[in-house]
Amino acid sequence: MTGCRRRTLTADCGTLTAGREQMTVPVSWYVVLSAILFGLGVVGFLFKRNIITIFMSIELMLNAVNLALVAFSRMHGLLHGQVFVFFVIVVAAAEAAVGLAIVILIARNRESLNVERVDLLKL
Amino acid sequence: MAVLENLWLIPALPLAGSVLCAALGRKHATRLVNIIAVGCTGLAFLATLELIREFARLRPDQIPHLRSYLPWIDAGGFRADFAFQVDQLTVVMLLVVTGVGWLIHIYSTGYMKHEEGYGRFFAYLNLFMFFMLILVMASNYLLMFVGWEGVGLCSYLLIGFYYAKKPASDAGKKAFIVNRVGDFGFLLALFLIFWNFGSTLDYQDVFAWVQTRPVEGLGQVGLLTAVGLLLFMGATGKSAQVPLYVWLPDAMEGPTPVSALIHAATMVTAGVYMVARSSIIFAHSETALLVVAVVGAVTALFAATIGLVQTDIKRVLAYSTVSQLGYMFLACGVGAYAVGIFHLMTHAFFKALLFLAAGSVIHALGGEQNIERMGGLRKHIPWTFGTMLIATLAIAGAPGLSGFFSKDAILFQSFISPYGSKVLYAMALLTALLTAFYMFRLILLTFFGAPRFDEHHVHVHESPWSMLGPLVALAVLSVAGGWMAAPVLWHGSDHFEEYLAPVFARAETLREARAAGHGAAGDHYQLELMLMGVAIAVSLAGFAAAWQMYSRRPETAERLAAQFRPAHTLLRNKWYVDEIYDTVIVKPVHWLSAQVLWQRIDVRTVDGGVNHLADAARTFGGRLRRLHSGNTRSYAAWVVAGAVAFTALLVWLTRV
Numbered sequence: 001m002t003g004c005r006r007r008t009l010t011a012d013c014g015t016l017t018a019g020r021e022q023m024t025v026p027v028s029w030y031v032v033l034s035a036i037l038f039g040l041g042v043v044g045f046l047f048k049r050n051i052i053t054i055f056m057s058i059e060l061m062l063n064a065v066n067l068a069l070v071a072f073s074r075m076h077g078l079l080h081g082q083v084f085v086f087f088v089i090v091v092a093a094a095e096a097a098v099g100l101a102i103v104i105l106i107a108r109n110r111e112s113l114n115v116e117r118v119d120l121l122k123l
Numbered sequence: 124m125a126v127l128e129n130l131w132l133i134p135a136l137p138l139a140g141s142v143l144c145a146a147l148g149r150k151h152a153t154r155l156v157n158i159i160a161v162g163c164t165g166l167a168f169l170a171t172l173e174l175i176r177e178f179a180r181l182r183p184d185q186i187p188h189l190r191s192y193l194p195w196i197d198a199g200g201f202r203a204d205f206a207f208q209v210d211q212l213t214v215v216m217l218l219v220v221t222g223v224g225w226l227i228h229i230y231s232t233g234y235m236k237h238e239e240g241y242g243r244f245f246a247y248l249n250l251f252m253f254f255m256l257i258l259v260m261a262s263n264y265l266l267m268f269v270g271w272e273g274v275g276l277c278s279y280l281l282i283g284f285y286y287a288k289k290p291a292s293d294a295g296k297k298a299f300i301v302n303r304v305g306d307f308g309f310l311l312a313l314f315l316i317f318w319n320f321g322s323t324l325d326y327q328d329v330f331a332w333v334q335t336r337p338v339e340g341l342g343q344v345g346l347l348t349a350v351g352l353l354l355f356m357g358a359t360g361k362s363a364q365v366p367l368y369v370w371l372p373d374a375m376e377g378p379t380p381v382s383a384l385i386h387a388a389t390m391v392t393a394g395v396y397m398v399a400r401s402s403i404i405f406a407h408s409e410t411a412l413l414v415v416a417v418v419g420a421v422t423a424l425f426a427a428t429i430g431l432v433q434t435d436i437k438r439v440l441a442y443s444t445v446s447q448l449g450y451m452f453l454a455c456g457v458g459a460y461a462v463g464i465f466h467l468m469t470h471a472f473f474k475a476l477l478f479l480a481a482g483s484v485i486h487a488l489g490g491e492q493n494i495e496r497m498g499g500l501r502k503h504i505p506w507t508f509g510t511m512l513i514a515t516l517a518i519a520g521a522p523g524l525s526g527f528f529s530k531d532a533i534l535f536q537s538f539i540s541p542y543g544s545k546v547l548y549a550m551a552l553l554t555a556l557l558t559a560f561y562m563f564r565l566i567l568l569t570f571f572g573a574p575r576f577d578e579h580h581v582h583v584h585e586s587p588w589s590m591l592g593p594l595v596a597l598a599v600l601s602v603a604g605g606w607m608a609a610p611v612l613w614h615g616s617d618h619f620e621e622y623l624a625p626v627f628a629r630a631e632t633l634r635e636a637r638a639a640g641h642g643a644a645g646d647h648y649q650l651e652l653m654l655m656g657v658a659i660a661v662s663l664a665g666f667a668a669a670w671q672m673y674s675r676r677p678e679t680a681e682r683l684a685a686q687f688r689p690a691h692t693l694l695r696n697k698w699y700v701d702e703i704y705d706t707v708i709v710k711p712v713h714w715l716s717a718q719v720l721w722q723r724i725d726v727r728t729v730d731g732g733v734n735h736l737a738d739a740a741r742t743f744g745g746r747l748r749r750l751h752s753g754n755t756r757s758y759a760a761w762v763v764a765g766a767v768a769f770t771a772l773l774v775w776l777t778r779v
Contacts, residue, residue: 116756
């Protein structure tokens with residue numbers, strides 16, 4: 001927030017004022033980016049074989065959503081979106097912790113990080 | 124006043140006996156069962172005697188004596204209780220049921236001695252007594268119907284006593300089913316009464332209501348005619364009249380004491396009792412009376428013709444019973460209810476005696492029932508012969524015996540009653556001729572002539588006194604049981620009819636009104652004596668014909684049978700009625716049940732439907748199961764697909 005001289009915290013502190021040209025990034029760009037990231041996450045989730053990679057894709061999806069939330073928060077001028085992002089981050093962290101613990105156990109038991117090897121429930 | 128206040132004792136005693144026999148009747152407890160069964164019935168008989176003593180002390184306005192013991196149905200204005208009523212008719216019926224019933228119980232201890240299921244037999248027999256007593260003592264139609272159905276049940280149980288034998292179990296089923304057809308009519312009558320009168324089925328209330336309605340003449344089919352006809356339909360089933368008599372001959376599959384008690388003395392008379400009890404209803408409907416009389420006369424004649432050529436000793440007696448029941452209905456149908464009940468009583472005596480004696484003969488011959496294989500038994504079993512001869516004389520109408528007075532009264536009434544006709548009289552007279560003939564045929568073939576059985580292999584022995592005692596008692600009753608009507612001979616009055624007069628008073632008034640309207644009143648003493656003479660002549664003729672054909676010239680029977688072969692075959696095969704029923708009713712119903720109801724509906728539709736449902740569930744489940752592939756990536760793919768679908772749904776919903 002370098003350049004923010006106001007006392008209250010508002011969302012438009014990102015705009016450059018006083019001297020420089022006002023140039024806002026259109027919100028649609030953020031949304032598209034978020035969508036692309038989310039899509040990449042989905043693709044990685046579905047098609048990668050390495051469990052770690054799948055987890056990374058999950059994190060990617062979560063962060064794509066975070067991005068979208070922040071962008072909308074900026075657009076509306078409300079902080080609700082950004083506050084919710086914190087919730088998402090916390091949940092993502094917890095989930096990552098548990099999930100990686102499971103991955104470690106799987107890796108130990110199956111001697112491999114290939115998700116196709118985890119098939120003991122196959123009928 | 125002890126029994127009058129505690130009327131419930133009379134049916135309760137046999138019920139207790141039944142329960143005890145069922146509980147305790149193990150194979151070696153015959154003594155105990157004897158004591159219980161005979162004792163309970165005997166006590167019921169004693170209670171009845173005491174009841175008569177107390178009843179005699181009642182004033183006319185205290186009759187009928189009503190006692191209600193247990194509220195039963197009390198719903199929306201309709202009320203029916205376990206309530207008993209005692210009037211003169213009840214007294215007569217009670218005497219017959221408990222008296223003859225007791226004698227038959229004693230007889231059964233001898234007859235059934237070596238049979239399996241001894242305790243079961245007496246349990247059923249006592250249960251039957253219970254229901255029969257309920258039937259005759261009930262004070263409303265619903266309770267009577269309880270007794271009605273109950274005796275039908277016991278009849279089924281007892282006919283099918285030897286349930287392992289297919290003919291016996293078939294006969295039991297036949298009896299119950301045919302009875303049911305009649306009961307259908309009975310129930311409809313009850314419904315009609317209930318619907319049109321309403322709050323109760325008590326005799327007193329219903330009869331009072333009927334009194335207020337107009338008399339329905341011949342051809343007018345009003346409410347009371349419908350009720351009367353439907354009630355009679357019930358009687359037709361229970362009392363084996365045309366067309367629902369077919370179960371009675373088959374019922375001979377049961378043990379002989381059963382035939383004596385149920386199918387001669389008591390159960391089959393329930394229909395007659397019911398018609399007599401409902402006399403006021405019938406008196407209000409000339410059409411119903413005519414139907415009763417005609418069916419009675421037709422049945423009497425029809426059954427007598429079949430009895431002419433039967434060869435099983437019990438079958439002859441069975442058809443004879445059907446015929447005599449026809450007489451009773453004829454009497455009721457011409458308005459002479461007391462006469463009908465009189466014949467009911469005398470018939471109970473001699474017919475029970477006939478059956479018991481037949482049982483004695485069968486027992487003596489070690490199980491033979493075909494009279495063509497008997498003969499010359501007179502010297503071997505004199506007591507059985509003597510008592511059976513007395514009964515035969517009674518049924519044939521030998522002067523002075525009980526049957527003479529009752530049968531004669533019926534003939535007389537059918538002649539002179541305003542509801543009677545010469546045609547009915549002629550039919551009844553012809554039946555009397557045939558009755559005398561076939562009964563003497565039976566006696567001659569069984570007891571006279573050369574033995575047609577193997578005298579060396581069959582050890583003919585007289586029955587024990589447990590069996591002979593009741594025979595003698597019934598023989599005495601068959602002789603003396605009609606003397607209360609004897610005063611008619613010297614211009615006196617029939618005491619029996621007098622005794623029952625209060626019960627049928629209202630019906631009698633209507634009959635006399637009808638008679639007055641047709642100018643047939645007056646003293647008929649001369650006519651009565653003349654008709655008596657005719658009846659005696661007819662009986663003698665029947666006897667003479669039988670004597671000629673079966674004693675003096677035994678070839679006559681064969682020759683006549685050959686000469687009139689078609690008629691003989693027709694009669695021998697019971698006019699093919701059973702076969703007709705089988706083709707017209709039984710087979711189609713069977714076909715309907717097996718092919719349509721069972722195959723098409725139950726198997727294909729119901730079972731098929733359920734099976735299809737199960738198959739569908741299984742198939743669907745099978746397909747769904749493949750989701751659980753164990754393949755994590757496919758799980759992941761489904762998760763994504765679900766998420767996409769859900770999101771799309773949400774978008775679509777918020778759009779709309």
